[in-house]
Amino acid sequence: MGFERHGGVKKSRLWMLAGLLAIGAAITLLAAGGLSENMVFFLTPTELEAKGTEVYGAPLRLGGQVKPASVQWDADTRDLRFVITDGDVEVNVRSTGAPPQMFGDGIGVVVEGTYGEDRVFHSTNVMVKHSNEYRPPDENHDPHETYKSLIEDGA
């Protein structure tokens, strides 16, 4: 009986080991596959231009600044168009939805979406760059005052 039991232990350890290996392999495969599928390249407008047709249709993140006075937004259709620039190259961006928390001209944004033959970046998600560090307000632009006047003028 002693022998049998010992043999049983050995066998079950083998099973255990095989099972653990299989699960480890499954997790590794899952991670590797998931990673290659969900890797999103982060490009600047210049890099986007340099890549050419190579990036057409691939999920991308494009980062840059909103070109001053380029934002066009229709409140009713919520059709949003603006231009992202890095100083050298400009990219037209189209999106549906309100600009997040009403971003202003010249603010840093990251847009997620695809770029295609129409040379327009179709964005599904517009993110304003959050900074943990404080930046002093622009001399000419005190948002506090700007918004205050907007509402009061309206009322």
Place this chain on the structure above:
Amino acid sequence: MLSTLGYASVIAALLGAAIMTLVGFRAGLSRSGNAVGVALARRASYFAFFGMTAGMAVMEVALLTHDFSVEYVSRVGSLETPTYYTAISLWSSLDGSILFWGWILAGYAALFAFTRRREWSSFAGTPVTDRGLAPTLRMTPLITAVIGVVGLFFFGLLAGPANPFGLVSPAPANGPGPNPLLQNHPLMGLHPPMLYFGFVGMTVPFAFAIAGLLVGNLEARWLRDARRWTIAAWAFLSMGIVGGGWWSYDVLGWGGAWAWDPVENASFLPWLTATAFLHSAMVQERRGMLKTWNLTLMIGTFLLTMLGTLLTRSGIIDSVHAFTEGVIGPLFLAFIGVVAVASLVLISWRADRLHAPGQIESPVSRESAFILNNLLFVGFTFTVLLGTMFPLVIEAIRGQRISVGAPYFDMVASPIGLALLFLMGVGPILPWRRATGEKLKRSFRWPIASGIVVTATALALGMRQLYPLLTLGLAGFVLTTIVEEFVTGVRARRRISGRSVPGALLDLFVRNGRRYGGYVVHTGIVVVALAISVSWTWKSEREETLRAGERMAIEDYEIEFVELWGRDEPQRFVVGATFNAYRDGHPIGQQSPRMNIYSGGQQPIATPAVRSSLTSDLYLTLMAFDNEGGRHATVRAIVNPAIAWLWIGGMIVGIGALIAIWPRRSGRVRTAGDDLLASTASAVSTEASQRADGAAEAEREGELAVVGSGGGDPPTGERLAP
């Protein structure tokens, strides 16, 4: 003035940590014992805590009195910020949070010293055996010393590169105030401290592990203590994570609680390994196996808390290049590297004592379930770590910036999470060593039936997605096993004591809080899993521009735009939109999502209006408003079913953890004498404790009659005779 006082306090704490380290190591590493040194190391712990408390108090005074000559205050304070947010701006920036961190660390050191004070006071009169001082006694000064090393690092940062007490001359008249995002919600006063208490708390089990390796005492005895410290830290971490989700939900305006953001992942990684340890430690306690593994988890968890701090505090996430510009990041990285290498060296040096005597006997046993659980938790850690670090590695190597999207994390987390949910039901029911078919059938009958019923009901109600269906079914399965455990326990207790059902239930918590508190934690986790699954599956979202009087319907809710308004507050200007909200046609009050425009901030911060109920939340975010006349507003409405259960589940987890670590009179109150007795005359006490364990096990099974006749396991490490 305050600046000097604060800096002096930090130096005092640094001195305390230096004494803890030097004296602690000397006393712990000498075989003959050094009672004077041990007492000194203990006092040094108190002294370091005193220093850090003074430092933090000085910083609070500086913040609250707006002393802008103190560098940190000039960076995060402002005259306009409300007092509450001024007080908590202690942790709104790097140096302040390291100060807070250091204070918590010193607090843990002092608490540890305090809990061991009796052991130390009897130290002087302790007889020394011919083998030298009992290893358990040498653990205490060594644990203090290891905490001291970590203290040296943090207090050193405060004294040098992250000094919050620098002097600004001339002092500015006012400051910018904290980051707008961090002064937008009262939870900022609760969520970061919870996380820090959790993160820093992992230092204590780490110190246990290193001390155990140094002494060569790798028995399960101290593991129980280490596990209790881990549960405390783990509970803080859990509630910190849930609190963070709640904050993000209430502040960020996208209607979700978790985005797999690197900062969130940083808090989740040590949680995963700590959870793994809480389970694997039981295998070592019970069967003497997994020694190396447990040490690795304790050390790994600590390293992950350090990595988390590095990720969240060094700017490395924004860009690898931001990291190299600061001093803090490289210092953290160096510290992590040194600790990792030193730990590896220690483990290999002690390899001969790490041999595990126990064996897995059957794949269908509690220990197998625990090992599987650990594999999954570590796999989970690995995949989250991979997704978080991959972009950094790629950027460092190839200069190419990439990001790994949330879908990756969802994709890997879902199956692993479901497998863990399944094990949560199976593990506690399986007996140690091996299960018999008959017993299995009996214990799993009801859980499986209820799992099937729940899944079938969901199917009948039209649910078709695989993962949510599995989650519901498994939740039914797990909850039934937990109910079964409680029913069996209450029955057994009633048979012994004849108490009423509530009395017997209370008895379970008082007498075996570790086990039944654990079940409460499991219940909380199931609730969280259900909330995640339900709210993600049935979330609906709609965004529209409305004019006064216009309505928008979403699910069973309807909103009507009333007006746009503006309000001046000292530190900000608020634009709000008022909506009348209806549910099933009945008015449920007015909702006012707002935008807060801070003078210092560049863009407005939205504050969503959330109307919460147990069934679903109506979540409104003001996306845009008419700049010229205030006639229309663009609003995003989200209906989030069952999301309130996410927070409720988090609280249940906290309560369960509290039950599990609540000090018990009946629990073993250990003194130095007991330990010495135990280590010299181990045979008797081992048997006694095995009997006690056996009794607990038997009670669970409701088989009290067999206690005396060997219902418990044979002593740990005994091999089966071939």
